[in-house]
Amino acid sequence: MTNTLVTCSIVAKTALAVLENMLSFSKNVNRDWEQEFTGNMQRGYAPGATINIKKPPRYVYRAGRVAVPQATVETTVPLTLSQGGCDLNFNSFERTLSLTKLEDKVAAAIAPVCNEIDRQGLALAHFSTFNTLNPLGALPTTQLGAIQVLTDINRRLDEMGAPVKDGRRSMIMNPALNGAMVPGFAGLFNMSEKINGQYRTGYMQDAFGIHPGMDQNVDVHTNGAATATNINGANQTGSAITVVAVAGGTLTRGTVITLPGVFAVNPQSRVSTGVLADFVVTADALVGATTINVSPALVTSGAFQNVSASPTTAQPYVIKGAASTSYSTNVGFHKDAFTLAMVPMWAPPNGKGVVDVHQETHEGFTLKVTEAYDVINDNSIMRIDVLFGWAATYPELSAKYYTV
Numbered sequence: 001m002t003n004t005l006v007t008c009s010i011v012a013k014t015a016l017a018v019l020e021n022m023l024s025f026s027k028n029v030n031r032d033w034e035q036e037f038t039g040n041m042q043r044g045y046a047p048g049a050t051i052n053i054k055k056p057p058r059y060v061y062r063a064g065r066v067a068v069p070q071a072t073v074e075t076t077v078p079l080t081l082s083q084g085g086c087d088l089n090f091n092s093f094e095r096t097l098s099l100t101k102l103e104d105k106v107a108a109a110i111a112p113v114c115n116e117i118d119r120q121g122l123a124l125a126h127f128s129t130f131n132t133l134n135p136l137g138a139l140p141t142t143q144l145g146a147i148q149v150l151t152d153i154n155r156r157l158d159e160m161g162a163p164v165k166d167g168r169r170s171m172i173m174n175p176a177l178n179g180a181m182v183p184g185f186a187g188l189f190n191m192s193e194k195i196n197g198q199y200r201t202g203y204m205q206d207a208f209g210i211h212p213g214m215d216q217n218v219d220v221h222t223n224g225a226a227t228a229t230n231i232n233g234a235n236q237t238g239s240a241i242t243v244v245a246v247a248g249g250t251l252t253r254g255t256v257i258t259l260p261g262v263f264a265v266n267p268q269s270r271v272s273t274g275v276l277a278d279f280v281v282t283a284d285a286l287v288g289a290t291t292i293n294v295s296p297a298l299v300t301s302g303a304f305q306n307v308s309a310s311p312t313t314a315q316p317y318v319i320k321g322a323a324s325t326s327y328s329t330n331v332g333f334h335k336d337a338f339t340l341a342m343v344p345m346w347a348p349p350n351g352k353g354v355v356d357v358h359q360e361t362h363e364g365f366t367l368k369v370t371e372a373y374d375v376i377n378d379n380s381i382m383r384i385d386v387l388f389g390w391a392a393t394y395p396e397l398s399a400k401y402y403t404v
Helices: 010-022 034-042 099-128 143-159 175-184 192-201
Strands: 052-053 075-080 082-091 169-173 210-213 220-222 238-242 256-265 272-281 291-298 327-333 339-342 353-361 365-374 377-391 398-403
Touching: 010 099, 010 377, 075 339, 082 099, 099 327, 099 377, 099 398, 143 169, 143 272, 143 327, 143 398, 169 175, 175 210, 175 327, 175 398, 210 339, 256 291, 327 377, 339 365, 377 398
Parallel strands: 169 210
Antiparallel strands: 052 075, 075 377, 082 377, 169 327, 220 327, 238 291, 256 272, 272 291, 327 398, 339 377, 353 365, 365 377
């Protein structure tokens, strides 16, 4: 059989297929904002490394006949691109091998790229998602417990106003939670194709309106040694909460707390859900600190109201989870909670050291393969590049599920 000369085009197509297949979290998030980069570039305008994603304005209901004009307030979320990739080195003999001989090397080269894209996305979910369930971190050990994992995720997403019937809810689990969920669902009635898929892959299949996935990159959060103190001051709003000095140790970034008397509200009706609102700490609060920075910012009235009231002064806040304990931050989310953009890059022309270059895009995933020749060592250097960025566009449409 005649060997096929391996071109950058062939490598790019092979690498992109591997990339799409290996990504887990990244395949289930919003991809709409890549056009903000590519569309403007096609029109001759370079938007730069960062774009600001506009979130739709909100308004409040007006009762009665008399008009009450409301100001339009648009908020934005930044999305910043960064470049990365993996590089291969072949001698002339290896360079002329058939594609079947190169597939394993391409797969091995693209694996760390896939890993880093998903890792960054799941780290973003860890630090931006404030809704948090299962603070004790116990894995489900019964069928009822496995069902409860998904129904609890659905309940929290429902309470936060996530679309219900669009089929865009997902959950990314670490290997331990996936391993506990599969036997938990084993005795339930399922369509034969789902049973076959679960048996064949060893992974959870779609259930209860959620598309599940397993990813070893699920981030791990470690609570600091801090013990809860009291709120210090009435009528507080915003993202900086004044408290009695933090005690016991550091209240670490990513830790989730609830505030006394502060309940989450439905984003449209502004009626309390009856569930204490969760807040994620956005910066380490050291021993003795009297301010805790949190997300989301507390808003007690108006179109963007997200809580029922300010925290009750002289009452303790509550830290979710145990002190100095690590939790895997499995995450359930609606597609619009997070945004990934992968953007085509400038491709150098052939010549001036470049032997071949090709860029491939499919379903929003883009990578570029460039080959150059080292005449001294008779080597072909092939680089695989990606340009991507993450943003937490609607973190309220996600919920972490702690496991230890």
